[in-house]
Amino acid sequence: MEINKVSIIITRMKILAIETSCDETALALVEASGGLKSPKFRVLKNIISSQTAIHAHWGGVVPNLAKREHEKNLPLLLKQISGKNMKRFLDGVDFISVTASGPGLEPALWAGITFAKQIAQTYKKNIIAASHLEGHLYSFLLPTKKLKSVNLKTALPAIVLSVSGGHTFLLYMKTLKNWKKLGETRDDAAGEAFDKVARMLNLPYPGGPQIEKIAKAGNPEAIAFPRPMINQKNYDFSFSGLKTSVLYYLRDHLKAKKEDVAASFQKAAIDVLVAKTIRAAQSLGVRSIILCGGVAANKTIRNELAVKAQGLDFNFFVPDFIYNTDNAAMIAAASYLEVLRKKKYRLIAQGNPRI
Ligand code: KG4
Ligand code: ZN
Secondary structure, eight states: OOOOOHHHHHSOEEEEEEEOSSSEEEEEEEEEESTTTSOEEEEEEEEEEEOHHHHHTTTSOOHHHHHHHHHHHHHHHHHHHHTTOHHHHHHTOSEEEEEEEESSOHHHHHHHHHHHHHHHHHHTOEEEEEEHHHHHHHGGGSOOSSOSSOOHHHHOSEEEEEEOSSOEEEEEESSSSOEEEEEEBSSSOHHHHHHHHHHHTTOOSSHHHHHHHHHTTSOTTSSOOOOTTTTOSSSOBOOHHHHHHHHHHHHHOTTOOHHHHHHHHHHHHHHHHHHHHHHHHHHHTOSEEEEESGGGGOHHHHHHHHHHHHHTTOEEEOOOGGGTSSOSHHHHHHHHHHHHTTOOBOSSOEEEEOO
């Protein structure tokens, strides 16, 4: 089953999206319209069931456990999203989209794909296999509290900083169809570094929000952690050296104040991310800077990048908090654009990002 007429998709479409790439089971119902020139999305329903409490026990996500939890949660979420009459709900859906490529865990991705196939078969629906990375990249198009839709004429070209637990990319987005990678992390993803440093500080998984929380009571200038690759002209990142510096610091300073370590680490990581993003924006002469991915939920990076971007006359876009970490609304947006871009991804789990 496939969508072969792009034209039908330019009109108003209702998309039921499924996201299971990591440890959030998420479903969303999104109305999409406007086409590639001015896409508009209305998030009619957006539900997320987080497994973090289960994985926290193991200090990180266990792929097969994630898969089992997704299999358990998906039918419950479908019931919740569809209300009393599942058939009537699905009759109003134009197609189903499901995350198939990563970054993600293949067993977890398969859980979503298998479930999507079951519903598609039962209710005679088409499926679009979506890319998780594209979900994050296009999440800035989802409506925010401030902005119903983005005016692409004034927003693009843009530099996109996509930072999550599974990837860290800097991209040049010329149009919604035409974007390319400028750089990426050479080792740990930014979110992964937050998670690992949190573990060193005995903070629970996922560590990013925990680091942010305790950093508020710390001094970001207390410890001079390195800013890896900040002065290199390329657009790559590296976080493993920074992580090791934190490890050695804690080894050598048994009485270190956790809050200061968290605040200083957070500042070091963000300084590099912000500096390279701004440099890319200046040298490529773009109109905007876009921040997305789980780490974009961090208020310090949001504020720093917003202030720097606006000070230099760039527009700044960041999705609302609920659309930074994994969600299915962004998958609906990615699948709508995928069809308009005349892409067609295979309905098989692929852990690596499609880039
Ligand atoms: O996009 P996401 O939900 O999943 C992946 O695709 O990986 O990102 C999750 C990552 C985790 O590493 C988490 O620690 C990090 O985003 N994160 C944060 C914050 N909230 C989530 N990192 C720093 N500060 C936060 N507030
Ligand atoms: Zn993600």
